[in-house]
Amino acid sequence: MKFAEFKQLHMFRQAEHLRRHGQLLAERRQDSFRLRLFAAADFYAEEWCEWDEERILFIHLFQHPAGLNEYLHAIRLPKEL
Numbered sequence: 001m002k003f004a005e006f007k008q009l010h011m012f013r014q015a016e017h018l019r020r021h022g023q024l025l026a027e028r029r030q031d032s033f034r035l036r037l038f039a040a041a042d043f044y045a046e047e048w049c050e051w052d053e054e055r056i057l058f059i060h061l062f063q064h065p066a067g068l069n070e071y072l073h074a075i076r077l078p079k080e081l
Contacts, residue, residue, distance in 0.1 A: 003043040003063060014059050018045055026071045033057075037071055044068065 001021070006014060022038035022045065029035070029051065036047040044067060046060040 002041050003061065006040070006043065006045075007061060011056065011059055014045070015047065015056050018047065018059075026074050028071060028074060030070075037068075 001017060006017065009017065018038045018040060022040040025037045025039055025044075027034065027036050032051050034049045034051050036049075038045045038047065043061055043063045046062070046067075048057045048060065049055060050057065
């Protein structure tokens with residue numbers, strides 16, 4: 001599913017689609033929130049939840065790679081590379 005079509009879905013359906021078809025890339029903590037970064041088709045989705053809860057507060061969508069900057073420090077490449 002492409003970006004424009006995904007944006008039209010209700011947040012519940014977006015979360016369901018990300019769990020089934022998205023690739024979880026990273027997780028991080030920001031203040032009292034847990035953020036999960038997913039790659040899907042032609043976009044990225046950042047799922048925001050309160051730290052100790054599963055209820056999703058919102059899903060931030062972006063296509064530009066600059067949105068990945070906050071996750072770059074957590075990337076660890078295998079030593080073989």
